[in-house]
Amino acid sequence: GYYDAGDNVKFGFPMAFTTTLLAWSIIDFGRVMGTEQRNAVKALRWGTDYLLKATAVPGVVFVQVGDPYSDHNCWERPEDMDTRRTVYKIDHNNPGSDVAGETAAALAAASIVFRSRDPAYSRLLLNRAVKVFEFADTHRGAYSSSLKNAVCPFYCDVNGFQDELLWGA
Numbered sequence: 001g002y003y004d005a006g007d008n009v010k011f012g013f014p015m016a017f018t019t020t021l022l023a024w025s026i027i028d029f030g031r032v033m034g035t036e037q038r039n040a041v042k043a044l045r046w047g048t049d050y051l052l053k054a055t056a057v058p059g060v061v062f063v064q065v066g067d068p069y070s071d072h073n074c075w076e077r078p079e080d081m082d083t084r085r086t087v088y089k090i091d092h093n094n095p096g097s098d099v100a101g102e103t104a105a106a107l108a109a110a111s112i113v114f115r116s117r118d119p120a121y122s123r124l125l126l127n128r129a130v131k132v133f134e135f136a137d138t139h140r141g142a143y144s145s146s147l148k149n150a151v152c153p154f155y156c157d158v159n160g161f162q163d164e165l166l167w168g169a
Contacts, residue, residue, distance in 0.1 A: 002047065008078050009066035012054060013143070013155050016102040019047035020167075023109035030113075041113065048110045048125060051103055055132050063099045063143060064088040068154050088150050096143025098161035100136030101168030104129045108168070133168045140165070 002018070004011045022044050030037050054062040067086045074083050090096030107129035114122040142157035 002050075003078070007071050008074060008081055008083075009068050009071035010050075010064060011068075011155060012051075012061070012063035013099045013102060015047065016051060016099065016106045019044065019051065019106035020102065020109050022047065023106065023113050026113045027109070041117065044110055044113060045121075048107060051106055052124070052128060055103060055107075055128055058131065059135060060089050060091045061096065061100050061103060061132060061135070062087055062089045063096060063147070064150060068150065086150075088147055090139075090143050090146055092139045094143075094146035095136075095139040095141030096146055096161075097136040097140045098157060098164040099143045100132055101161065101164035101166075104133035104136060104168035105164070107132065129168075136165055136168060 002015055003009065004014060022040065026033070026037065026040050026044060030040070033040060065085055065087050067084060070083045074081060090100060107125045111122045111125035111129065114125060140161065142161045144151040144155060144157040
């Protein structure tokens, strides 16, 4: 997965959003990307491989790696870090329809990109997108309500989770 904003924390919400937009960029503009299309597809696969790992356990989505406060105070290479790598997840007790909906959208959009390039990978992405969306829809709630200080003030829910849930659908 990708680190967020020059530090060493991995926030799943903006990562899923970025992956979704990268997939749609390839879908809509890939034919005019020239030789850079290959790099865009490679970058997309890097993101979706991470999202597949983050959603490998049914009913759980790992949504963040790293404590945002300690990570924002740590300005060193990931290889040199000695700060704790706290992992945060959403599940049926701690819902996060916004981050799960965006993750489902990323996986589904990427499945379109890989449909002709790698059909087996495309099917894996789409099947996982359906499972993640069903989880998001069944266990509704904002992940900033569930994970509170780990998420806010960075990615607080300001307008509800419904838009990401719709986007994921």
